[in-house]
Amino acid sequence: LTRNRPIDASLYEELADTLILGDTGVAVTTSVLDELQTRAGLAGATDAGALRELLVEILSERLGPAEELRLPPAPAAGDGPPGHAQGDAPRTAVVMVVGVNGTGKTTTVARLAHRLLGEGRKPLIVQADTFRAAATEQALVWAQRLGLDLVHHRPGSDPAAVAFDGVRAAVARGRDVVLVDTAGRLHTKTGLVEELRKVRRVLAREVEGAPHETLLVIDGTAGLNSLEQARVFDEALDLTGIVITKMDGTARGGVVIAIREALGVPVKFVGVGERLDDLVPFDAEAYAREMVG
Amino acid sequence: LLTTRLGGVFRQLRGRGKLSERDVDEALRQVRLALLEADVNYKVVKEFVAKVRERAVGQEVLSSVTPAQKVVKIVQDELTDLMGRGRAGLSFSPRPPSVFMVVGLHGAGKTTAAAKLAYYLKGRGHHPFLIAADLRRPAAQDQLATLGRQHGFTVWAGPPGFARPDPDSAVAASATLEVVRSGLVEARRLAHDVVIVDTSGRLHVDQDLMEELSRVKGAAGPTEVLLVVDAMTGQDAVNVADAFASRVGIDGVVLTKLDGDARGGAALSVRAVTGKPVKFAGMGEKVEDFEPFSPDRMATRILG
């Protein structure tokens, strides 16, 4: 019955409600619905079903083509330790994970390690959160579940020093990808953002092109502040991707559309639970369907 | 700034002579935009603007020489009314210990809030005892124990010889109850006057975990259940607050990470949907960064 409903103002209002309630924001909602109205006219759409399909199409387009982790090739077994290299030569891949407090970074690092193990890689987790109470204990639980070792320093140490040691250890132990977990920090704390820039510089000095991925982890239940977080972290660190977590709840995380449009940063993964395999590659169309309902 | 936006709207409108109801509606559109940009829930915004409109279409505004200021004043009034005037404090039990339980979504700041509340109450002459009843999250008990060691509170992680079960096992829920019950026995034995119970993060739509939380509440017998909400929570705040309030029952809210630049509209949504007051504000990562919530400061922040 709803599919055949004719297109009228109240239908557009309902779609606006859906988008706003999905944390898409007023600006993006207005822009999307304007485009929808234009294209619906051109396509000669006559009912709600057709309009919804068109909306899914528009949202998927705005979220851009799917992007996976772009890591340098892993050194073949027995190649000797990876390290400084040019172009596409095999070397240690470096992934840096950042974001504000409590978004799911540490859990995401564990999930990424799990994923990379499944792809035949040999990850090393570098626990560079030297601030949070029991950060290392938390990481050790995950490392144990993964059967992996972990690099960490004492609380209060310099995270850049941990990052440095982490990359050296990866080379020494023949690991081909380093996952750097960092302490949560609000983007408004300039000194703490600067600390991340220092970690990044150290990683860049140690491996050609590092960090090959800088992922911002955002909380799926957060509102438009995620855009501001992305702006600041992107400006400081040049993000390569977003991971949006806690999408197993009722929040829809629509702010990722604004993030993609304003900053060009794509969502690469979605967290859908607390287990090791609860991290899935981002699928724009599936996401758009979830949003439109 | 809302005042600037409304000022701009009304200047344009005045050019056409006397203000009309339609002119006020145009101004209210700006109010609606400001609240949505602050992450106030869409339905809460609609109800709120309707209330403001009732007052804003009166002569008080239409015949005023400063209509923008009048509308802003009405909005601020209504907002402060909704947020609750004055500070809502904690209530204590006539038969100690008073038990405070923190609940909420993952990563909202519950464990930190438990430690912060202990520090705050210790500074006011109380003797808090913490029960680390999150047996699920890796190293959650270690986290609270570490905070306890750093600031001199007793943290209870279970009776001597207690073995933490696998968090996914069937006994995890009953083990949680055992930690709470044994913790209360110990707190009473040592004559603590305040007990603070940390619980694991959970989704409001996870039926099993919401059920478990009701049972934990039954075991803890809390004087107050505090819903811990991240200030950057978006439209979903109403769903979360409604579920926790109706499934478990809450007495107040702790709004965390207010040291960021999130406008914090979630505070308004939670209050509108549950009628419960925000009692404390988390203002930073340190245990001292915790203060009684100020509703009028929040109202100003939400308006932007």
Ligand SMILES: Nc1nc2c(ncn2[C@@H]2O[C@H](COP(=O)(O)OP(=O)(O)OP(=O)(O)O)[C@@H](O)[C@H]2O)c(=O)[nH]1
């Ligand atoms: N339901 C659900 N919970 C998640 C998800 N991702 C993370 N969590 C939970 O969110 C909470 C915070 O996760 P952490 O990994 O510690 O977050 P963090 O960003 O490292 O936190 P800080 O280091 O304190 O900034 C934990 O309880 C996780 O289990 C997800 O996709 N779904």
Ligand SMILES: Nc1nc2c(ncn2[C@@H]2O[C@H](COP(=O)(O)OP(=O)(O)OP(=O)(O)O)[C@@H](O)[C@H]2O)c(=O)[nH]1
């Ligand atoms: N900047 C800031 N950070 C905070 C505040 N409150 C908590 N945090 C941080 O938020 C993160 C999550 O805090 P937790 O106390 O572990 O959150 P939680 O609700 O117990 O998380 P789970 O047990 O995993 O559900 C940590 O990095 C805290 O330091 C606050 O008011 N300001």
Ligand SMILES: [Mg+2]
């Ligand atoms: Mg972490």
Ligand SMILES: [Mg+2]
């Ligand atoms: Mg906790």
